Amino acid sequence: NGDFVEIAGESGTVEEINIFNTILKTGDNKTIIIPNASIISKNIVNYTTKPTRRVDLVYGCSYDDDIRKVKKLLEKIVKADDRVLEEPAPVVALMELGDSSINFVVRPWVKREDYWPLKFDLNEKVKLEFDKAGFSIPYPQRDVHVYNEKK
Incomplete structure (x- = not known):
């Protein structure tokens, strides 16, 4: 399972990181496709890295x-x-x-x-x-x- 993150105002578990986009799955089972171009200049909050x-x-x-x-x-x-x-x-x-x-x-x-x-x-x-x-x-x-x- 991927990390739970907040990227560009969206929160979810990382399902895929592709060349052009990153795919998140939200807690209510929605799929969010975020263009990587918009991620490059944004902060990423990772809630999974610490115990x-x-x-x-x-x-x-x-x-x-x-x-x-x-x-x-x-x-x-x-x-x-x-x-x-x-x-x-x-x-x-x-x-x-x-x-x-x-x-x-x-x-x-x-x-x-x-x-x-x-x-x-x-x-x-x-x-x-x-x-x-x-x-x-x-x-x-x-x-x-x-x-x-x-x-």
């Missing part, structure tokens, strides 16, 4: 939630998953005070083959655990003010 990858996740909580408790819960969730590597140590940190939420970055390291399964599982686990703990995951909201014009 480990860092998963980058962002979780928001409400300004009403206790951020120390949110951080502890996120750390507990990450440490409870056996796929998360001890070295390099996972990072859980307050990233920003956003418009609608306080955002934490969660960055565990995993074996390459565990990247997507862990990402999907952590998202589900965080939602379930936030619900159980009473933390809310805010979403952007807009206030609309209606003024009655007096005639």
